[in-house]
Amino acid sequence: MLGEKLKNIKVKRHLRFMEVCGTHTVNICRFGLRNLFPEEVELRSGPGCPVCVTPASAIKIGIDLALKNDKFVITTYGDMMKVPGPNGTLADAKAKGGKVFSVYSITEALSLAEKNEDLKVIFLAVGFETTAPASAWAIKEAKLKNIKNFFLLSFHKLVPPAMELLASEGTLDGFLCPGHVSTIIGTEVYKNIARKYKIPCVISGFEAEDIIFAMIKLIEMAENEAYDVFNAYKRAVKKEGNKVAQGLLNEVFEEVDSEWRGIGVIPKSGLDIKEEYADFDAKIAFNIEKEDIPENPACKCGEVLKGYIYPYECPLFGKSCIPEHPIGPCMISSEGSCAAYYRYGGRLKDD
Amino acid sequence: MIKLAHGSGGEKTRELIEKLFLPAFKNPILEKLEDSGRLNGIAITIDGYTVKPIFFRGGDIGKLSITGTVNDLAVCGARPKAIAVSIIVEDGFPTEKLEKIVSSMAKISREVNAPIVTGDFKVVSKGEIDEIFIITSGIGEIFYPSLGADRVSAGDRIIVSGPIGDHSLAIMGERYEVELPQGFESDCAPILKLVEAITQVGGIKWMRDPTRGGLAAALNELAKAINKEILIYEDSVPFRKEVLNFCEIFGFDPYHLASEGRFIAVVDKEKSEKILSELTKFPEGKNAAIIGEVREKSKGRVIVKTKFGGLRLLDPPTGELLPRIC
Amino acid sequence: MCLAVPHKVVEINGKEAITELGGIKKKTRLDLLEDVKVGDFVLVHAGFAIEKLNPEEAREILDAWREIEEHQS
Ligand code: SF4
Ligand code: SF4
Numbered sequence: 001m002l003g004e005k006l007k008n009i010k011v012k013r014h015l016r017f018m019e020v021c022g023t024h025t026v027n028i029c030r031f032g033l034r035n036l037f038p039e040e041v042e043l044r045s046g047p048g049c050p051v052c053v054t055p056a057s058a059i060k061i062g063i064d065l066a067l068k069n070d071k072f073v074i075t076t077y078g079d080m081m082k083v084p085g086p087n088g089t090l091a092d093a094k095a096k097g098g099k100v101f102s103v104y105s106i107t108e109a110l111s112l113a114e115k116n117e118d119l120k121v122i123f124l125a126v127g128f129e130t131t132a133p134a135s136a137w138a139i140k141e142a143k144l145k146n147i148k149n150f151f152l153l154s155f156h157k158l159v160p161p162a163m164e165l166l167a168s169e170g171t172l173d174g175f176l177c178p179g180h181v182s183t184i185i186g187t188e189v190y191k192n193i194a195r196k197y198k199i200p201c202v203i204s205g206f207e208a209e210d211i212i213f214a215m216i217k218l219i220e221m222a223e224n225e226a227y228d229v230f231n232a233y234k235r236a237v238k239k240e241g242n243k244v245a246q247g248l249l250n251e252v253f254e255e256v257d258s259e260w261r262g263i264g265v266i267p268k269s270g271l272d273i274k275e276e277y278a279d280f281d282a283k284i285a286f287n288i289e290k291e292d293i294p295e296n297p298a299c300k301c302g303e304v305l306k307g308y309i310y311p312y313e314c315p316l317f318g319k320s321c322i323p324e325h326p327i328g329p330c331m332i333s334s335e336g337s338c339a340a341y342y343r344y345g346g347r348l349k350d351d
Numbered sequence: 352m353i354k355l356a357h358g359s360g361g362e363k364t365r366e367l368i369e370k371l372f373l374p375a376f377k378n379p380i381l382e383k384l385e386d387s388g389r390l391n392g393i394a395i396t397i398d399g400y401t402v403k404p405i406f407f408r409g410g411d412i413g414k415l416s417i418t419g420t421v422n423d424l425a426v427c428g429a430r431p432k433a434i435a436v437s438i439i440v441e442d443g444f445p446t447e448k449l450e451k452i453v454s455s456m457a458k459i460s461r462e463v464n465a466p467i468v469t470g471d472f473k474v475v476s477k478g479e480i481d482e483i484f485i486i487t488s489g490i491g492e493i494f495y496p497s498l499g500a501d502r503v504s505a506g507d508r509i510i511v512s513g514p515i516g517d518h519s520l521a522i523m524g525e526r527y528e529v530e531l532p533q534g535f536e537s538d539c540a541p542i543l544k545l546v547e548a549i550t551q552v553g554g555i556k557w558m559r560d561p562t563r564g565g566l567a568a569a570l571n572e573l574a575k576a577i578n579k580e581i582l583i584y585e586d587s588v589p590f591r592k593e594v595l596n597f598c599e600i601f602g603f604d605p606y607h608l609a610s611e612g613r614f615i616a617v618v619d620k621e622k623s624e625k626i627l628s629e630l631t632k633f634p635e636g637k638n639a640a641i642i643g644e645v646r647e648k649s650k651g652r653v654i655v656k657t658k659f660g661g662l663r664l665l666d667p668p669t670g671e672l673l674p675r676i677c
Numbered sequence: 678m679c680l681a682v683p684h685k686v687v688e689i690n691g692k693e694a695i696t697e698l699g700g701i702k703k704k705t706r707l708d709l710l711e712d713v714k715v716g717d718f719v720l721v722h723a724g725f726a727i728e729k730l731n732p733e734e735a736r737e738i739l740d741a742w743r744e745i746e747e748h749q750s
Contacts, residue, residue: 032661078673095354104674105724180681183728245709344663529700597698
């Protein structure tokens with residue numbers, strides 16, 4: 001079996017890998033794959049959750065807008081509703097009478113704007129390269145259809161700059177690269193990172209077999225010092241990625257320095273709306289100023305997101321910080337590292 | 352401040368009950384926190400219905416309001432004897448709709464032999480409520496008194512009477528504009544017949560209908576009450592494939608979805624197979640299954656053994672069900 | 678990090694499709710892809726098809742695995 005194969009690989013030295021993507025974190029926990037790794041191999045969780053890395057100020061901006069004017073409607077993905085910021089969550093703002101709606105797709109927000117000309121519909125957009133093209137599409141569509149009451153509040157982020165930052169610290173021996181981000185950006189980006197920082201990259205799917213296979217490949221590449229990218233998710237990821245989606249991103253967005261919650265500002269890691277589409281930019285339309293919001297100093301999310309520590313090494317983990325009462329963002333999103341470890345974590349022993 | 356989550360049947364609801372209602376209304380019957388209050392051979396229950404949309408596949412708010420009340424009595428081992436209803440509608444609500452709803456109520460009430468013996472009807476200004484609210488109360492005669500969380504012990508088996516979550520899917524399918532297969536319906540239906548049949552076998556210790564908050568809410572509540580661990584075998588839980596696929600697409604947890612015509616029973620291990628075979632004799636019980644067991648561990652929590660042999664903590668739902676992108 | 682589920686395309690109207698996953702049919706936007714046909718499998722994220730799945734590569738894990746076996750023996 002593939003699993004035993006992985007377990008029995010002889011590894012010459014300690015290897016520290018990182019799974020960048022939150023869905024990998026969850027599935028590795030869920031499938032119990034950690035038990036299958038050779039002892040010398042450790043896999044740390046990375047910053048791969050758009051919800052976890054969205055700064056607290058974004059939540060505050062959304063809440064303040066929702067409560068400021070009853071013609072303002074905040075729409076966002078369901079994941080964002082319960083993330084605490086300095087003045088509560090978006091769900092709290094809804095309870096206070098603010099118009100806040102969670103949607104499955106940005107198309108719902110756009111049609112809400114189209115049908116209610118008296119409202120200003122603001123979409124609080126989070127997500128990586130996988131999610132951002134839909135936002136770009138919505139802005140173009142709004143322009144095309146002359147929908148003047150639709151605005152995007154972009155907190156979109158890009159994965160490769162964060163990977164570069166982590167790779168540059170020199171503590172990692174390999175990346176398990178995010179499968180669905182890769183469908184958009186393709187494989188070549190990782191090649192540059194692999195070469196520049198001498199770190200092997202394997203793009204993985206999400207089934208148990210996908211991940212096991214990718215891990216076998218990653219160990220093999222690390223042992224052979226193969227500083228390259230291997231695509232183990234060919235059924236969905238093409239070398240060149242999704243050209244249409246890339247085109248949309250380039251047309252509507254520009255790369256800007258961006259703040260990652262718990263990590264700090266990473267150069268050229270965020271997407272802001274280009275001037276050409278400024279009419280749809282909520283940051284401009286509503287004069288939004290950036291605000292620095294200090295995090296709870298006891299929360300170790302930054303160290304978790306960078307893979308310095310495992311979630312259970314945070315002193316609050318499972319004590320004052322649990323999914324029902326999250327202290328930090330990693331405990332909220334169901335793919336957040338702390339939440340995944342808490343729900344599925346090694347702490348559950350079937351004795 | 353009261354939030355939507357406080358009414359979702361999840362952790363926040365429990366918090367509010369424990370901090371506000373229990374201390375205020377303090378009495379030994381309420382403190383048991385069962386679906387009905389039980390006293391001197393009778394059981395009494397009440398529930399408010401605000402479902403959206405009011406007409407859904409396999410039912411409407413009228414059917415739901417009577418079914419929910421008689422089911423709350425049934426899981427407390429009581430046969431419904433009489434029902435009281437209060438209907439509140441918004442100004443401008445179409446008469447035809449009201450007629451349809453009322454006739455669904457009448458049908459179920461006849462079916463379970465529980466006449467609607469008193470009622471109240473109000474109209475409020477447009478916008479004060481959303482279309483229609485129905486509040487239903489029922490009174491029943493207890494025919495199986497030996498139920499209660501305090502009777503549950505390690506080794507007992509957990510049985511569900513059928514697939515879980517169909518009702519939520521019928522409701523949420525509309526909200527998320529999905530097209531369900533021909534014939535897919537809410538499970539909304541009275542469970543009295545099934546409950547009566549298995550009580551003949553005996554060995555039943557606790558029952559609950561997994562409505563709001565689904566299996567996760569009901570099982571966590573039990574685990575906390577008995578301060579023991581509940582282990583669920585994921586492979587055995589009879590979710591329909593439509594429910595699982597819907598959850599996968601939108602990022603919901605199927606354990607959080609509601610049923611309105613199913614129940615969970617905690618039963619003596621020795622009797623579990625016999626009870627299961629009783630259930631499977633009914634068409635609505637043909638997918639009944641033993642899904643888990645109570646374990647002697649001093650931790651009130653629910654653990655799911657996954658298909659891959661891993662273990663996962665099943666946490667109670669924390670509020671509204673929200674779609675996810677990750 | 679990004680929930681994306683394979684769906685089968687059952688109907689196309691311009692850039693909007695009806696896609697299906699095991700009995701659940703829903704609307705999916707096709708704006709991020711070119712030449713999608715009825716019968717194709719697509720990965721859907723937040724209501725948008727983000728990539729077509731390549732059926733020839735679907736068995737890649739098994740094939741690649743066989744390759745490793747052969748390589749080592
Ligand atoms: S919310 Fe989930 S999918 Fe999104 S980044 Fe966090 S862990 Fe990943
Ligand atoms: S356990 Fe809680 S406080 Fe600690 S790092 Fe995780 S989210 Fe932050």
